[in-house]
Amino acid sequence: MDGTVLVADDDRTIRTVLTQALTRAGCKVHATSSLVTLMRWVDEGKGDLVISDVIMPDGNGLEQLPLIAKARPGLPVIVISAQNTIMTAIQAAEADAYDYLPKPFDLPDLMKRAARALEVKRHASTPRARSERAEATSDLPLVGRTPAMQTLYRLVARVMNTALPVLITGESGTGKSLIARAVHDFSDRRSLPFVTASAGDLEGVDGPATVLAKAKGGSILFDEIGDFDATAQARIVRLLDTLGDNAPRIMATSQGNLGTLMEEGNFRDDLFYRLSGVTIAVPALRERVDDIPLLAEHFLAAVERDGAPLRRMSQGAMDMVRAYSWPGNVRQLENTVRRLVFTAAADEITRGEVDGVLGNQPAMEPLRGGAEGEKLSVSVARHLQRYFDLHGGTLPSPGLYNRILREVEAPLIEIALDATGGNQAKCADLLGINRNTLRKKITDLDIRVTRRRKLM
Numbered sequence: 359m360d361g362t363v364l365v366a367d368d369d370r371t372i373r374t375v376l377t378q379a380l381t382r383a384g385c386k387v388h389a390t391s392s393l394v395t396l397m398r399w400v401d402e403g404k405g406d407l408v409i410s411d412v413i414m415p416d417g418n419g420l421e422q423l424p425l426i427a428k429a430r431p432g433l434p435v436i437v438i439s440a441q442n443t444i445m446t447a448i449q450a451a452e453a454d455a456y457d458y459l460p461k462p463f464d465l466p467d468l469m470k471r472a473a474r475a476l477e478v479k480r481h482a483s484t485p486r487a488r489s490e491r492a493e494a495t496s497d498l499p500l501v502g503r504t505p506a507m508q509t510l511y512r513l514v515a516r517v518m519n520t521a522l523p524v525l526i527t528g529e530s531g532t533g534k535s536l537i538a539r540a541v542h543d544f545s546d547r548r549s550l551p552f553v554t555a556s557a558g559d560l561e562g563v564d565g566p567a568t569v570l571a572k573a574k575g576g577s578i579l580f581d582e583i584g585d586f587d588a589t590a591q592a593r594i595v596r597l598l599d600t601l602g603d604n605a606p607r608i609m610a611t612s613q614g615n616l617g618t619l620m621e622e623g624n625f626r627d628d629l630f631y632r633l634s635g636v637t638i639a640v641p642a643l644r645e646r647v648d649d650i651p652l653l654a655e656h657f658l659a660a661v662e663r664d665g666a667p668l669r670r671m672s673q674g675a676m677d678m679v680r681a682y683s684w685p686g687n688v689r690q691l692e693n694t695v696r697r698l699v700f701t702a703a704a705d706e707i708t709r710g711e712v713d714g715v716l717g718n719q720p721a722m723e724p725l726r727g728g729a730e731g732e733k734l735s736v737s738v739a740r741h742l743q744r745y746f747d748l749h750g751g752t753l754p755s756p757g758l759y760n761r762i763l764r765e766v767e768a769p770l771i772e773i774a775l776d777a778t779g780g781n782q783a784k785c786a787d788l789l790g791i792n793r794n795t796l797r798k799k800i801t802d803l804d805i806r807v808t809r810r811r812k813l814m
Contacts, residue, residue: 361406528640531687550576615756674709
């Protein structure tokens with residue numbers, strides 16, 4: 359390994375360990391406990407790689423990333439942090455960190471990533487560098503920066519280190535199992551097993567005990583638990599009743615509405631209440647349209663890492679991908695991108711090639727904006743009709759009424775708060791609701807309120 363590494367961490371032991379390891383590997387090292395010193399070195403042109411902590415005595419390492427990128431474009435930064443939350447990982451990715459590792463980190467793993475970062479720095483102008491840069495951040499289990507996903511990230515960050523059971527709901531293909539994995543991997547149980555248990559795993563006298571033994575205090579996921587029959591549900595209840603000290607974290611996913619299934623007599627109420635400590639609703643891809651280009655680029659890089667040709671999308675192709683409604687959600691998008699990579703005639707995927715692939719898929723319906731001057735009710739009616747049509751003759755999952763109201767209510771309150779400069783009294787008056795009601799909705803919908811002066 360060859361190059362100069364700038365290390366910034368307020369922990370003397372970590373600075374010493376990294377300095378010794380990097381020096382033995384053949385690097386020159388400058389180590390400091392100050393972000394001010396780090397930025398001075400960067401401005402002076404020193405360093406081929408930065409390894410920085412987040413929480414420092416004189417500032418936040420994540421906040422320095424845009425400054426580093428501006429002063430030294432292409433200088434890779436590896437973020438290390440004891441703030442082991444999914445939000446830290448996402449913030450590091452959004453700030454274009456080359457890589458992120460939670461503390462305590464594995465030293466050989468960090469050295470391997472550092473070597474790769476230095477290699478990318480030397481070949482930053484090659485197309486391969488884009489792929490390797492993408493690989494460095496591909497360890498993140500979720501991709502998305504829209505408000506809907508940020509809300510989800512914040513909820514995951516709040517619950518991951520609790521013992522509460524987690525129920526993850528959402529349409530097929532939205533990535534519910536990835537959310538469960540993220541809850542485990544970013545929690546203090548990450549070094550313990552993550553076990554996905556099927557109905558078959560629970561069969562027999564020793565089935566539940568075997569599942570518990572495999573988990574070893576880690577996490578157990580019951581995937582699509584709404585599909586478990588009455589016998590399997592009863593076994594889960596008995597398993598949960600045996601939990602004692604050092605019990606594993608219990609999680610479940612469901613495409614259907616368990617509350618409705620319970621009311622219909624198809625799901626045990628005692629199991630429902632045991633599972634629904636925290637409910638995480640994963641948005642459909644059509645509800646976070648601005649994430650689609652980011653996801654498409656992510657999948658292009660992932661396919662190339664698997665040995666496929668390096669492809670990019672033309673603007674017309676990306677526009678069509680963004681406009682499509684994706685009834686199969688993220689999983690359908692991934693499969694479509696993979697197909698386009700292998701069927702495209704040239705390095706740049708064209709709009710016609712996207713049209714050719716999507717035209718053969720069911721329920722294709724581009725999302726279009728309403729006509730100028732169109733009434734809100736007409737626009738909403740068109741959207742709802744399209745939503746039903748996308749299901750190809752089958753009904754959407756139960757609970758549609760509350761889902762639709764929530765989708766309308768959240769942006770209405772957010773925009774009203776923005777218009778009133780975050781003044782909740784004015785916002786409540788504008789909306790025509792009680793101030794306490796507004797406060798409750800802000801909490802329930804996890805809306806951030808920022809007070810500022812507003813000239814209106």
